[in-house]
Amino acid sequence: MSAPRTLFEKVWARHEILKGPDGDSLLFVDRHYAHEGSFHAFNALRKAGLKVRRPDLTTGIYDHYVPTDAARTPASAEIGDMITLFGRNVAEQGIRAYAPGDPHQGIVHVVGPELGETLPGFLIVCGDSHTATHGAFGALAFGIGASEVAHVLATQTIWQVRPRLLRISVEGRLGAGVTAKDVILAVIARFGANVGLGHAIEFAGSAIRGLTMEGRMTVCNMAIEAGSRTGQIAPDDTTFAWLAGREKAPKGALWDKAVAHWRSLPTDEGARFDRDLSLDASALAPMVTWGTSPEEALPITDRVPDPAAAPDAARKAAWAKSLDYMGLKPGMALDGIAVDRVFIGSCTNARIEDLRAAAAVVKGRKAVVPAWVSSGSTAVKLQAEAEGLDRIFTAAGFEWRESGCSMCVGINGDLLKPGERSASTTNRNFVGRQGPGARTHLVSPAMAAAAAVTGRLTDVRKLAAN
Amino acid sequence: MAMQPFTALDAVAAPMPTPNIDTDQILPARFLKKPLGPGYDKYGFADLRFDAAGNEKPDFVLNNPPYRGAGIIVAARNFATGSSREAAVYALLALGVRCVIAPSFGDIFYSNSTKNGLLPVILPEEAVNRLLALLAGKPGTKLAVDLAAQTVTGPGDLAFRFEIDASRKMRLLEGLDDIQLTLKYRPEIEAFERAYAAAPFGA
Numbered sequence A: 001m002s003a004p005r006t007l008f009e010k011v012w013a014r015h016e017i018l019k020g021p022d023g024d025s026l027l028f029v030d031r032h033y034a035h036e037g038s039f040h041a042f043n044a045l046r047k048a049g050l051k052v053r054r055p056d057l058t059t060g061i062y063d064h065y066v067p068t069d070a071a072r073t074p075a076s077a078e079i080g081d082m083i084t085l086f087g088r089n090v091a092e093q094g095i096r097a098y099a100p101g102d103p104h105q106g107i108v109h110v111v112g113p114e115l116g117e118t119l120p121g122f123l124i125v126c127g128d129s130h131t132a133t134h135g136a137f138g139a140l141a142f143g144i145g146a147s148e149v150a151h152v153l154a155t156q157t158i159w160q161v162r163p164r165l166l167r168i169s170v171e172g173r174l175g176a177g178v179t180a181k182d183v184i185l186a187v188i189a190r191f192g193a194n195v196g197l198g199h200a201i202e203f204a205g206s207a208i209r210g211l212t213m214e215g216r217m218t219v220c221n222m223a224i225e226a227g228s229r230t231g232q233i234a235p236d237d238t239t240f241a242w243l244a245g246r247e248k249a250p251k252g253a254l255w256d257k258a259v260a261h262w263r264s265l266p267t268d269e270g271a272r273f274d275r276d277l278s279l280d281a282s283a284l285a286p287m288v289t290w291g292t293s294p295e296e297a298l299p300i301t302d303r304v305p306d307p308a309a310a311p312d313a314a315r316k317a318a319w320a321k322s323l324d325y326m327g328l329k330p331g332m333a334l335d336g337i338a339v340d341r342v343f344i345g346s347c348t349n350a351r352i353e354d355l356r357a358a359a360a361v362v363k364g365r366k367a368v369v370p371a372w373v374s375s376g377s378t379a380v381k382l383q384a385e386a387e388g389l390d391r392i393f394t395a396a397g398f399e400w401r402e403s404g405c406s407m408c409v410g411i412n413g414d415l416l417k418p419g420e421r422s423a424s425t426t427n428r429n430f431v432g433r434q435g436p437g438a439r440t441h442l443v444s445p446a447m448a449a450a451a452a453v454t455g456r457l458t459d460v461r462k463l464a465a466n
Numbered sequence B: 001m002a003m004q005p006f007t008a009l010d011a012v013a014a015p016m017p018t019p020n021i022d023t024d025q026i027l028p029a030r031f032l033k034k035p036l037g038p039g040y041d042k043y044g045f046a047d048l049r050f051d052a053a054g055n056e057k058p059d060f061v062l063n064n065p066p067y068r069g070a071g072i073i074v075a076a077r078n079f080a081t082g083s084s085r086e087a088a089v090y091a092l093l094a095l096g097v098r099c100v101i102a103p104s105f106g107d108i109f110y111s112n113s114t115k116n117g118l119l120p121v122i123l124p125e126e127a128v129n130r131l132l133a134l135l136a137g138k139p140g141t142k143l144a145v146d147l148a149a150q151t152v153t154g155p156g157d158l159a160f161r162f163e164i165d166a167s168r169k170m171r172l173l174e175g176l177d178d179i180q181l182t183l184k185y186r187p188e189i190e191a192f193e194r195a196y197a198a199a200p201f202g203a
């Protein structure tokens, strides 16, 4: 009998080509996703006179810079140039890329799984910190910088120092109106935005197992907001059912073989983690961030905290700075804070299930502030249209946008104005993230929908279904 | 992106006591499309350094004369968390920063910086707090960082030792290019690839 191993250890071991003389490992990369932001890496490759070693294992996806208006008009010539440049880079290197007009154009972390290119046990990298999303399938997936992207393009491998292992177990049943987004925000609020630094996280426990794949992706997506490059969830029947029949997923006898392999991946009984943390799911409420770090989050039923009550001097100063930036006063009820705009989108919360949850709240109501929906992928958009969700949103006055990163980061020009306050289904409430001076409150899709129809941060549980 | 070796540095250090200074603040997203080259320093901390009209904000530490051109930043926990943008490292280097000392770093930034000759030094929170207080109290104070010895030293007998992975230390000291290093292992990579392809999904 071999010693019990974790999911992480099994996937790592299978990809380890060799150990370097100084203790790091050279790992084989099954899949690399590239987007328009990868240009520094393509430049570096060109400068070194190298070609992409395995163009068949890189998939290009247009997301960060693409416009999301119906006509797909770049907000500036410079932004248009970035899109053209990406097209040149992938064409020159023989990489398949999904551009606007293709049903699989969308946000890289929505499209990869949707195509079935993300599979359990794979090692997946992308020059984007939310690559952890793919860990929802039991892949080992992490974001990398441009130098590492260039290295992957040139060698199909990556050097890594093995992280420590952290398990976060969420046990129990989620209450009505409490979603995967609330779980991960609660985890980060409880344990801090740096709890996962230097660690690979495995999310476990009955509440995690009970999530759909969309929910699991939302949780793993924000592992990086908990400080970790990677978050994983053990693959199970929910995973396999979601993947079966997808375009790039294995088929026939190979599928059966794959499933048999994937069933061997979950962490063995008795395997060791460097750290174990747990959270009670039944105690959770819908969450909302009040500050400028994702750890600055509270249940919607709570109040804006008082810096005077902060646990230490550093946090006292940080909270005061956050409140000043956010334009909030200590003691204000979170429920009722007026917002200027609502954004439903991003790789965190723009999958079909997210749109369904938001539409269920919006149905029969009117948005009282400008509100956008930008689907996670064009395929999600088409599916939502087939289900009639687009008509629910447009009848309520929402803008039904094309797919892309859009207002999550505003690289394409979709920005808030200085001082504007948004309820947003994205993942970062950082200073200036949605535009200079913009104020972001992170929430679930249902909570964003509730904010749109009331014009305020609102406990969605108070809005009866129409 | 050519890697400059890092051996030792003796430079003015600037204090940034706010935790969670993310890479969106170090390099705002709208500058990500800018090519590298002269003028890249303008983008570093742009929204903290400049107001909407482009004037310097006097309250930002690097605009304060004694800290201007600081080669070292001493920061609070979780420095450069968030986005994987390596451009945050390029912006720091363009500003002349070669070393950041903090109790913790965003993991991706930590790795990115070591690929570009910027040394991230992890010190315990108490040590960083001492440094922050010292730098705020005596603007313009210089610190000395020695990677081979793994030490940070300052005025008087101020001295701290830090840990760093042997692999990262070696690459920084020698300014090694990872791709050239890896290509030496080509036979091993190809052998692995053949065996891996022959047994899809583990069987």
Ligand code: SF4
Pocket (backbone or CB within 6 Å): A063, A064, A107, A108, A109, A128, A130, A346, A347, A348, A404, A405, A408, A409, A426, A427
């Ligand atoms: S949606 Fe936002 S977080 Fe996700 S990949 Fe795009 S910019 Fe990054």
